[in-house]
Amino acid sequence: MKVTMVGTGYVGLVSGVCFADFGHEVVCVDKDPAKIDTLNAGGVPIYEPGLEDLIAKNVKAGRLSFTTDLKTAMQGTDAVFIAVGTPSRRGDGYADLSYVYAAAEEIAGLIPTGDNSFTVVVNKSTVPVGTGDEVERIMAEHVSRAAFEVVSNPEFLREGAAIDDFKRPDRVVVGTKDSRAEAVMRELYRPLYLNETPIVFTERRTSELIKYAANAFLATKITFINEMADLCEAVGANVQEVARGIGLDKRIGNKFLHAGPGYGGSCFPKDTLALARTAEEANVSLSIVSSVIDANEARKRRMANKIVAALGGDVHGLRICILGLAFKPNTDDMRDAPSLTIIPRLVDKGAEIVAYDPEAMEEAKKHLPDIAYTDCPYAAIDGADAVVIVTEWDEFRAFDMRRVKELLNAPNVIDLRNIYRGKQMRALGFSYTNIGYPAVPANESA
Ligand SMILES: NC(=O)c1ccc[n+]([C@@H]2O[C@H](COP(=O)([O-])OP(=O)(O)OC[C@H]3O[C@@H](n4cnc5c(N)ncnc54)[C@H](O)[C@@H]3O)[C@@H](O)[C@H]2O)c1
Missing domain, CATH: 3.40.50.720 (NAD(P)-binding Rossmann-like Domain)
Structure with missing residues (x-):
């Protein structure tokens, strides 16, 4: 053909x-x-x-x-x-x-x-x-x-x-x-x-709607586990185990149950919005989709506050290393990336940002021209007061944490993708904050 x-x-x-x-x-x-x-x-x-x-x-x-x-x-x-x-x-x-x-x-x-x-x-x-x-x-x-x-x-x-x-x-x-x-x-x-x-094979209108329904459902799943993460933090539970515990139920499935800083990218944000507008025009209430949109936007904004809180409530003059800028790993796509909401808020609060992403820095510079970039993660970590993991690129999963600690000015790690284990990080002497866990689990002596 x-x-x-x-x-x-x-x-x-x-x-x-x-x-x-x-x-x-x-x-x-x-x-x-x-x-x-x-x-x-x-x-x-x-x-x-x-x-x-x-x-x-x-x-x-x-x-x-x-x-x-x-x-x-x-x-x-x-x-x-x-x-x-x-x-x-x-x-x-x-x-x-x-x-x-x-x-x-x-x-x-x-x-x-x-x-x-x-x-x-x-x-x-x-x-x-x-x-x-x-x-x-x-x-x-x-x-x-x-x-x-x-x-x-x-x-x-x-x-x-x-x-x-x-x-x-x-x-x-x-x-x-x-x-x-x-x-x-x-x-x-x-x-x-x-x-x-x-x-x-279906009718054309149904086919058009299938795409939006699929994306809205996936965005809902992410937003659901993100809200569960907030609850876990408040009541002392573990969101990754909640996700596993529910995800093994075949009716639920384990995909799109990773708590994080909120969904971004070229599709979910715009497609949920467009679906909500279509429903509005048709005088149909899609209250779940509308709530998902609001919850996700609020979450991206709240992530900056979470970082500030983890660093004692004031980031003025602090050098913060941001690892990962793309909306997800293995892409250089920056459209609606959580980093685009988080970084300007930290800058507004007086932080100095130095960022690294394996692929997205050229794209990121178009949106965030005034922050510093390095072409190696350890250079970004060097002398920083905190490391914030925003995108879970594989290369961030196996850092030499002793080297990271030596390079840091203060041993703060804020892991918005839950790629490290709190107990191990605290045992290494880090002040470690992640998503959907109590600050220091009650059963952890370290
Ligand atoms: N990016 C994804 O992961 C993804 C996944 C599924 C569906 N979609 C959907 O697919 C569509 C395309 O998304 P994308 O991310 O590839 O967009 P994109 O912005 O990366 O690419 C669109 C391209 O179309 C070109 N273009 C625009 N008008 C043109 C014209 N008249 N003639 C020739 N070229 C023209 C632009 O120059 C651009 O290169 C969107 O509706 C998006 O929602 C995207």
Whole structure:
């Protein structure tokens, strides 16, 4: 099959590369010439494990190419994917669909209209219910209805594990009732039949809603365990054992039960907001989703207070080392990262920040230009009054803690991801604060 991917960001690039690796012929299009130049020069504009090698392999095999020219890219194409951004519209939380509609307009003008020509326009961007109807309306202004079908195919990949998620998904969701479009979609995803991946065929509106419902549910799970963590701290219980104790129940499951500083990233914050706005418009109360949004925002803000409290209530003049800036490990994505809420608050309270992240520092500098950065975690720790672990990169899990203690000006560790054990840290002489534990467990003598 011949595939055109419009938008070569996280989702477009990973999807395009993986479709090429399935054996399809893929052209990835982006309107950002710098991005396309980087890709054509063998570079990768984002950090995603395994992506660089997979791009090189498929470019070499002649199945994958990059261009800014949509017209050339669409020649002979069976399916055009829209994989452009749908950020929150400033101020009101609605999904900004201007990129989707602009892409639809551009595509509409290029859809072949010959007797038997048929192109599937696949919306992979996360879009509110009814967006497919509008894309269809835009197309129909330019092309006869018989020449195209608009399908919803939301993407569920996770940054940091994107290739594996695309190639071994729990399910693929396809929203269409058109048999010709269904046949094209089945052919595109045929390699997944080997793994017996369930493909959920449904109506377009239902498919659009499935994506938001999935993200809102996962955000709720995270927020639930975060609130349990607060309760654990107040009543002297252990949140990781609570998570294990409930997660072993198959009806609950153990995923997304890690207490932390609040969810961030390119999807959960904007998608929960957009879902809440959709419900508002439909006069339906989604009180759980609204509470999750409020609780998560408040939590990110409270994390700065937690750090200040752990350091005696005043951080003025203290040098605080922040480890991890990206919203999660294995990505350089800084969108809505908790670090973006925590760091400015510490700066406002007079702290001096020195930060380290294995991949996200270039991105972080765009948002936090006035803090110090180092290219080695031990350099960031050197002379600091506290270490705060904000993102759980693997390289932070096995620090030489004796060296850390020697380098620190004061032995304070605030671990917002629970990657260390309180008892061991206290035995090493650290003042250690984490999430969802009593300050010093009653049964711990150390
Ligand atoms: N990032 C994720 O982990 C993830 C996961 C699942 C779903 N999604 C959804 O996928 C969509 C894309 O997200 P993303 O993170 O890949 O976005 P992104 O911002 O990384 O990439 C979007 C790309 O589209 C390009 N673009 C915009 N308009 C264009 C046009 N008319 N023609 C060609 N290129 C155009 C931009 O230049 C940019 O490179 C969003 O709706 C998002 O919610 C994202």
